[in-house]
Amino acid sequence: MPHYPHLLAPLDLAHVTLPNRVLMGSMHTNLEETGDWNRVAAFYAERARGGVGLMVTGGMAPNREGGVFPGASGLFSAADLANHRIVTQCVHEAGGRIAMQVLHAGRYAYSKDCVAPSPIRSPISPFLPNALNEAGIEKQIADIVQSAARAREADYDGVEIMGSEGYFLNQFLVAHTNQRNDRWGGTAENRMRLPIEVVRRVRAAVGQDFILIYRISLIDLIPNGQSWGEIVTLAKAIEAAGASMLNTGIGWHEARIPTIATSVPRRAFAWVTKKLMGEVTIPVITSNRINTPDVAEAILAEGCADMVSMARPFLADAHFVRKAMEGRAAQIAPCIACNQACLDHTFQGKLSSCLVNPRACHETELVLAPVVAPKRIAVVGSGPAGLAAALALDQRGHKVTLFEKDTAIGGQLNLARQIPGKEEFHGLVHWYETMLGKSNITLRLRHSAQATELSGFDEVVVATGVKPRDPGIDGQDGQNVSSYIDVLTGAKPIGQRVAIVGAGGIGFDVAEFLVQGGDSPTEDLKCWLHEWGVVDPETERGGVTDAHPAPPKRAVTLLQRKSGKFGQGLGKTTGWIHRATLRAKGVKMIGGVNYHRIDAAGLHISFGPTHDNATLIEADSIVLCAGQVSETGLTDALRELGKTVHVIGGAELAMELDAKRAIDQGTRLAARI
Numbered sequence: 084m085p086h087y088p089h090l091l092a093p094l095d096l097a098h099v100t101l102p103n104r105v106l107m108g109s110m111h112t113n114l115e116e117t118g119d120w121n122r123v124a125a126f127y128a129e130r131a132r133g134g135v136g137l138m139v140t141g142g143m144a145p146n147r148e149g150g151v152f153p154g155a156s157g158l159f160s161a162a163d164l165a166n167h168r169i170v171t172q173c174v175h176e177a178g179g180r181i182a183m184q185v186l187h188a189g190r191y192a193y194s195k196d197c198v199a200p201s202p203i204r205s206p207i208s209p210f211l212p213n214a215l216n217e218a219g220i221e222k223q224i225a226d227i228v229q230s231a232a233r234a235r236e237a238d239y240d241g242v243e244i245m246g247s248e249g250y251f252l253n254q255f256l257v258a259h260t261n262q263r264n265d266r267w268g269g270t271a272e273n274r275m276r277l278p279i280e281v282v283r284r285v286r287a288a289v290g291q292d293f294i295l296i297y298r299i300s301l302i303d304l305i306p307n308g309q310s311w312g313e314i315v316t317l318a319k320a321i322e323a324a325g326a327s328m329l330n331t332g333i334g335w336h337e338a339r340i341p342t343i344a345t346s347v348p349r350r351a352f353a354w355v356t357k358k359l360m361g362e363v364t365i366p367v368i369t370s371n372r373i374n375t376p377d378v379a380e381a382i383l384a385e386g387c388a389d390m391v392s393m394a395r396p397f398l399a400d401a402h403f404v405r406k407a408m409e410g411r412a413a414q415i416a417p418c419i420a421c422n423q424a425c426l427d428h429t430f431q432g433k434l435s436s437c438l439v440n441p442r443a444c445h446e447t448e449l450v451l452a453p454v455v456a457p458k459r460i461a462v463v464g465s466g467p468a469g470l471a472a473a474l475a476l477d478q479r480g481h482k483v484t485l486f487e488k489d490t491a492i493g494g495q496l497n498l499a500r501q502i503p504g505k506e507e508f509h510g511l512v513h514w515y516e517t518m519l520g521k522s523n524i525t526l527r528l529r530h531s532a533q534a535t536e537l538s539g540f541d542e543v544v545v546a547t548g549v550k551p552r553d554p555g556i557d558g559q560d561g562q563n564v565s566s567y568i569d570v571l572t573g574a575k576p577i578g579q580r581v582a583i584v585g586a587g588g589i590g591f592d593v594a595e596f597l598v599q600g601g602d603s604p605t606e607d608l609k610c611w612l613h614e615w616g617v618v619d620p621e622t623e624r625g626g627v628t629d630a631h632p633a634p635p636k637r638a639v640t641l642l643q644r645k646s647g648k649f650g651q652g653l654g655k656t657t658g659w660i661h662r663a664t665l666r667a668k669g670v671k672m673i674g675g676v677n678y679h680r681i682d683a684a685g686l687h688i689s690f691g692p693t694h695d696n697a698t699l700i701e702a703d704s705i706v707l708c709a710g711q712v713s714e715t716g717l718t719d720a721l722r723e724l725g726k727t728v729h730v731i732g733g734a735e736l737a738m739e740l741d742a743k744r745a746i747d748q749g750t751r752l753a754a755r756i
C-alpha cells in the first residue's frame with residue numbers, strides 16, 4: 084500500500100503522464116532578475132530531484148507593458164531563449180517537468196505604461212492604466228501567444244496562462260475593471276472573449292502535445308466580482324478552447340481578505356475548487372494553504388480536485404514529494420505561511436528565500452558541504468538560531484552538543500505558537516524535534532551551560548537569545564503588571580481591561596491572544612469565513628459580503644511612544660491583516676504617549692514632548708511588550724576566559740530580531756565552521 088495513494092497517483096494528460104498529483108505553483112522569487120540563469124536552473128533542478136510532478140515558473144511577462152515591474156523577466160525576445168533553455172535542460176536532466184507561466188499584469192504593472200480594459204486605477208497601484216483600443220488588445224494577444232510559442236521553443240513542457248488574481252485577463256472579466264462597450268466588454272460573453280481567445284490562439288500556436296494550464300479565478304473576493312455562473316461558463320469555454328488543466332486562483336491582489344497568510348485556515352479554499360469538479364472534464368487543480376502531504380491527500384481523497392498546487396512549501400523543502408513517497412513526511416520542513424522571507428522579500432524587490440530554509444534560492448551559494456576534519460562544537464540555546472546552527476553543523480559531520488536550559492527546545496517559537504493564527508509554529512517545533520531525533524546531536528535539556536564547562540569544545544556557538552527590555556515604568560512591579568511571557572505561558576491571570584505597553588510584533592501578538600481569549604478562527608474554517616465575510620460565489624458575486632467579527636473577549640488598548648502608523652515593522656504582506664484583525668476586535672491604538680506610572684487604577688500616560696493631556700488608561704492588567712535585549716551573560720563569561728565564541732541570533736543583536744534572521748545566521752555560520 085503506497086503512502087498517499089491519491090497524491091502519488093499518476094495523472095494522464097494524453098500526450099504525457101505526470102508521475103504524481105503535485106504541482107509546484109508559480110512563485111516570483113526575483114531569481115531571474117539576478118541575471119544568473121545557472122542559479123535559476125539550480126533552484127528548479129533541486130525541486131525536480133525532489134520528485135514534484137510538474138513545476139510552474141514565476142510569472143514571465145509577454146511584453147514590456149505587461150511586466151509586473153519595469154525590467155521584470157519575460158520571454159519576449161529570441162535572446163531570452165538561451166537563458167530559459169538553461170533552466171529546462173537542467174530540469175529535464177534532473178528528471179522533472181516544467182511549465183512557464185505567462186503573466187500579463189495589466190493595470191497591476193508598476194509602470195505608467197500599464198494597460199487595461201478601462202482607465203481605472205487599482206487601489207494598490209499609483210498608475211492610471213492606458214485603456215487599450217482594438218489594435219492594442221490584438222497586440223497583447225499576439226504577444227501572449229508568441230511568448231507561449233517561445234516557451235515551447237525553449238523546451239518547456241507547457242505554459243500556464245495567468246487568468247486570475249486580478250491580473251490582465253481577470254481584469255476583462257468583471258465590470259469592476261472593464262467598462263467597455265465594444266466586443267470586449269459589456270455582456271458577460273464579451274467580457275470572457277479575451278481569455279478564451281488567448282487560450283484558443285495559444286493552443287493553435289503550441290500544438291496538442293504541450294501542457295496548457297489556465298489559472299482561473301474561482302472566487303474574486305472583490306465587490307462586484309464574477310458570479311459563479313459566469314465562472315462555470317468561462318471554465319467550460321476555456322476547456323473547449325484547448326486548455327489541458329484548470330488551476331485555481333483565489334482572490335485579487337487588491338482583495339482585503341487574506342488568502343495565503345498563516346492565519347488563513349489550511350485548505351481554506353478547497354471547497355471552491357470542489358464546486359468546479361464535474362463541470363469540466365479536464366483535470367482541476369486546487370491551491371492555497373496546503374502545506375502537508377496529509378492535507379493534500381485528504382483534499383484529493385474527498386474529490387475536491389484532481390491535483391494539488393503548493394508553492395511556498397517547495398521553498399521550505401525541495402524534497403517534499405520524495406519524502407512523502409519514502410514515508411518520511413515528518414521530515415518535511417514545513418512552510419509556516421509567514422511570507423517573511425518569500426513574498427515580503429519579493430515585494431521589497433529582494434531575492435526570495437525561506438524562513439525555515441535559508442538555502443532556498445541560495446542553492447549555489449549557501450552550501451553545507453561535508454567537513455574533512457570534524458570538530459567538537461557546543462551550541463548553547465535551542466531557539467531558532469541554535470537549532471539551525473546545530474542541525475547544519477551536524478549535517479556537515481561535526482560532533483555537536485546542544486545545551487538548553489528549559490525543559491524543551493524551541494525558545495521563542497514556543498511563545499509564537501500560542502498566538503491564535505500562528506498554529507503553524509507547532510509544526511515547525513515538531514519538525515525540529517524530529518530532525519534532532521534523527522541527527523547525531525547530543526541534546527542536553529534542563530542544562531544551563533556554564534562558561535567553565537565549555538572550554539573543552541573546539542568551537543562554541545552562543546545562541547542564548549533575548550530577555551524582555553525593562554521599560555522602567557513607575558509601579559511596574561505591581562501585581563497587575565505582567566510580561567508578555569507571563570501572558571503567553573499562562574503564568575499570570577489577565578483581567579478584562581488590558582493596556583499593552585509596546586506595539587511591536589509581540590505587542591500585536593499579545594493583543595490578538597487576549598482579544599481572542601483562547602479561540603482561533605484559523606482552526607475553524609466556517610468561523611473564519613464568517614469573520615472575514617467570505618461566502619459562496621454562488622450566493623454573492625465575488626464571494627464576498629460584510630465581515631462579521633466575533634466580539635472581543637477583552638477590552639484592549641495598545642500603546643506606543645512613537646506617533647504614526649501602528650505595526651510599521653510588521654511584514655509587508657501581512658501587517659495589514661494584523662491591523663485589520665485588531666481593528667475588527669475594537670482594540671484601541673494610542674500612539675505618541677509617555678508612560679508615567681502604573682497603579683491599581685491602570686496606566687497613567689501623557690502625550691507628546693510637552694507631556695500634555697495627562698490621561699489614565701483604566702485597566703485591570705498592564706502587559707509589558709517593550710522590546711527585548713540580548714542575553715549576554717554567557718558570552719561575557721566565555722570572553723573573560725579568553726575563549727573565542729560565535730554569537731548568533733538575539734544574543735548577538737536583539738533589535739528587529741525574528742526567526743528569519745536567527746535561522747539564516749545559524750545556517751550561514753554552520754556553513755563556515
Ligand code: NAP
Pocket residue numbers: 552553554584585586587588589590591592642643644645652653654708709710711738739740741
Ligand atoms: P519591537 O518590534 O522592537 O517592539 C518593541 C515595542 O516596544 C515598540 O512598540 C516600541 O515602541 C516599544 N518600546 C521600546 N522601548 C521601550 C521602552 N523603553 N519603554 C516602553 N516601550 C518601549 O520588539 P518586539 O515586539 O519585542 O518584537 C521582537 C521582534 O520579533 C521584532 O523584530 C518583531 O518584528 C518580531 N516579531 C514579529 C512578529 C510579527 O511580525 N507578527 C510577531 C512577534 C515578533 P515605542 O518605542 O514607540 O514605544
Ligand code: SF4
Pocket residue numbers: 395396398399417418419420421422423424425426436437438439440
Ligand atoms: Fe513558507 Fe515562510 Fe518559508 Fe515563505 S518564508 S516559504 S511563507 S515558511
